[in-house]
Every structure is written in structure tokens, then in C-alpha cells.
Amino acid sequence: AQSVTQPDIHITVSEGASLELRCNYSYGATPYLFWYVQSPGQGLQLLLKYFSGDTLVQGIKGFEAEFKRSQSSFNLRKPSVHWSDAAEYFCAVAMYSSASKIIFGSGTRLSIRP
Amino acid sequence: DTAVSQTPKYLVTQMGNDKSIKCEQNLGHDTMYWYKQDSKKFLKIMFSYNNKELIINETVPNRFSPKSPDKAHLNLHINSLELGDSAVYFCASSQGPTSGTYNEQFFGPGTRLTVL
Numbered sequence: 001a002q003s004v005t006q007p008d009i010h011i012t013v014s015e016g017a018s019l020e021l022r023c024n025y026s027y028g029a030t031p032y033l034f035w036y037v038q039s040p041g042q043g044l045q046l047l048l049k050y051f052s053g054d055t056l057v058q059g060i061k062g063f064e065a066e067f068k069r070s071q072s073s074f075n076l077r078k079p080s081v082h083w084s085d086a087a088e089y090f091c092a093v094a095m096y097s098s099a100s101k102i103i104f105g106s107g108t109r110l111s112i113r114p
Numbered sequence: 115d116t117a118v119s120q121t122p123k124y125l126v127t128q129m130g131n132d133k134s135i136k137c138e139q140n141l142g143h144d145t146m147y148w149y150k151q152d153s154k155k156f157l158k159i160m161f162s163y164n165n166k167e168l169i170i171n172e173t174v175p176n177r178f179s180p181k182s183p184d185k186a187h188l189n190l191h192i193n194s195l196e197l198g199d200s201a202v203y204f205c206a207s208s209q210g211p212t213s214g215t216y217n218e219q220f221f222g223p224g225t226r227l228t229v230l
């Protein structure tokens with residue numbers, strides 16, 4: 001069965017520092033891959049997605065993610081974080097045959113140090 | 115001009131009660147979803163409706179019954195509430211076919227259900 005692993009439960013970075021959130025997936029083929037952000041008390045917002053093609057995808061709010069097939073990873077990056085980036089980040093996958101059924105990782109909480 | 119709205123935002127109730135959560139979307143989408151987010155932030159799909167037809171039904175107790183009166187609404191009714199039902203329930207909607215292509219899901223703000 002497909003699964004998504006986010007090994008970091010909580011990460012704290014200083015404002016202006018770079019960020020990388022890790023995500024690994026388990027699936028027989030290349031699934032659709034996503035990163036969502038959930039701000040406190042809010043619903044989820046799609047940051048970016050990967051289906052095929054260029055393995056480096058750009059998203060909203062200055063985020064990017066890189067798909068590495070050999071490592072089954074889809075890590076999220078941002079070169080310089082802002083205090084407003086503090087939120088919960090979810091990596092997710094969906095199968096081609098059932099693209100609307102999204103499987104979410106357990107989330108990584110990002111805190112920003114002033 | 116909220117895209118996906120849910121009511122109520124908070125719901126506190128006693129064990130054994132029956133309650134409903136409502137979801138409405140004004141995006142013109144034809145597919146709607148219910149997700150459950152537990153206390154550890156784990157988010158899992160429960161149901162999905164496409165054009166008022168149930169297309170995803172995960173292993174959810176039959177105390178949970180979704181109802182879609184039209185494409186813009188998907189309500190969630192829960193019978194005989196249990197302590198373990200306490201969670202945040204998210205509604206979402208998307209447009210288009212459900213296999214072979216992905217159409218972005220837009221999420222509502224969530225309903226925090228607390229069962230005492």
C-alpha cells in the first residue's frame with residue numbers, strides 16, 4: 001500500500017534561514033506528489049504539485065520541491081523563511097488511477113525563531 | 115465569497131448524541147470530500163462524492179453517513195457519537211474526473227468536534 005513518511009515532527013528555523021522539509025513515499029510507480037500547508041485554525045492550501053516532467057517544481061510563497069525517483073523523496077525547500085511561514089506542512093501522494101484519493105503524511109510543524 | 119464553507123466551526127456534544135456538519139462550495143465543482151484530522155494532525159480521507167454519487171468510502175463506521183443533496187453541498191451526519199470521534203473534520207471540493215488526472219482540492223476551514 002502506498003504511504004508517505006515525514007520524518008521530522010517539528011522543525012525550528014531562524015527567520016531568514018533556509019528550510020528543507022523531508023518527505024519520502026512508498027509506491028510502486030511514480031504517484032502524484034503534493035505539498036500542502038495548514039496555518040493555525042485554517043484549512044489546507046496547496047503549495048505545489050508534481051505529476052511528471054521537470055523534477056524541480058516551483059510553488060506559491062517562494063517554495064519549491066524536488067522529486068528524486070532514486071530516493072523516493074519529494075523534499076520541500078525555501079531559501080529564506082519568513083515568520084508567516086510558521087505552519088503545519090503536509091506531504092501527500094495520490095495514485096494515477098484514483099487521483100482524487102490523497103494520502104497524507106503525518107505533517108511537520110514549522111516554527112520560526114525571530 | 116468563501117469558496118468552501120463549513121458549519122459549525124466548533125461543535126461540542128455529549129457521547130451518544132447525533133450531530134451533523136454541513137459543507138457548501140460555490141466553486142461550481144462536482145466532487146466533494148470529507149476528511150478527518152485527529153489529535154496528532156493525521157489527515158485521512160473518509161468519503162468522496164462526484165455528482166452526488168458516492169465514489170470513495172474508506173473504512174469508516176456506518177455511524178457516519180454523508181449526504182449530498184446537490185453538487186454544491188455535502189453534509190456529514192454522525193450517529194451515536196463516541197469519544198474517538200473527537201477530531202477536526204475538513205470538507206474539500208474539486209472539479210472534474212477522479213482518475214487519470216488530478217484537479218486541485220480546495221479545503222474548507224474545518225469543524226472541530228469535541229465529544230464529552
